[in-house]
């Protein structure tokens with residue numbers, strides 16, 4: 142019979158479900174969605190650049206925080222933890238926006254040539270917000286596990302590698318994940 146490196150069927154059957162529900166499997170989507178949300182920060186910055194629109198928009202932040210708290214309640218999840226995590230998401234987006242504004246101020250030839258429609262970008266942000274609320278709602282045990290922080294760090298490191306994040310987005314990703322654990 143040919144030799145095979147494939148695991149025996151029984152082994153495979155028992156390993157897969159455990160991995161699917163491991164704390165890492167619960168936390169990694171949070172980091173991945175945070176990176177996707179941060180990528181919208183580039184579009185927001187491009188939408189605001191040269192328009193006089195401030196990076197900080199407290200009214201919009203209020204809408205985002207109220208909306209995610211309500212979505213968390215509907216899912217039977219913790220609205221306070223959800224809001225805490227989203228405050229960090231918002232801070233992280235502003236780190237990206239401020240960083241890009243500095244870059245474009247210093248060298249206007251690097252500024253975006255096209256201006257995206259901020260309302261369209263916010264629709265994409267709303268979609269990601271919903272996905273993030275669901276990932277938060279699905280991860281209460283992983284987020285309170287004692288080894289949550291190292292798992293989040295590993296998730297962020299892998300995403301940095303996969304998405305080829307630059308220093309600005311790497312710093313912002315860490316900021317976005319600051320209060321996921323605990």
Ligand SMILES: C=C(O[C@@H]1C=C(C(=O)O)C=C[C@H]1O)C(=O)O
Nearest residue numbers: 185196197198201202205231234
């Ligand atoms: C992303 C934006 O910029 C900032 C960040 C926000 C966010 O991350 O949701 C919300 C409002 C702004 O303070 C925006 O204006 O939409």
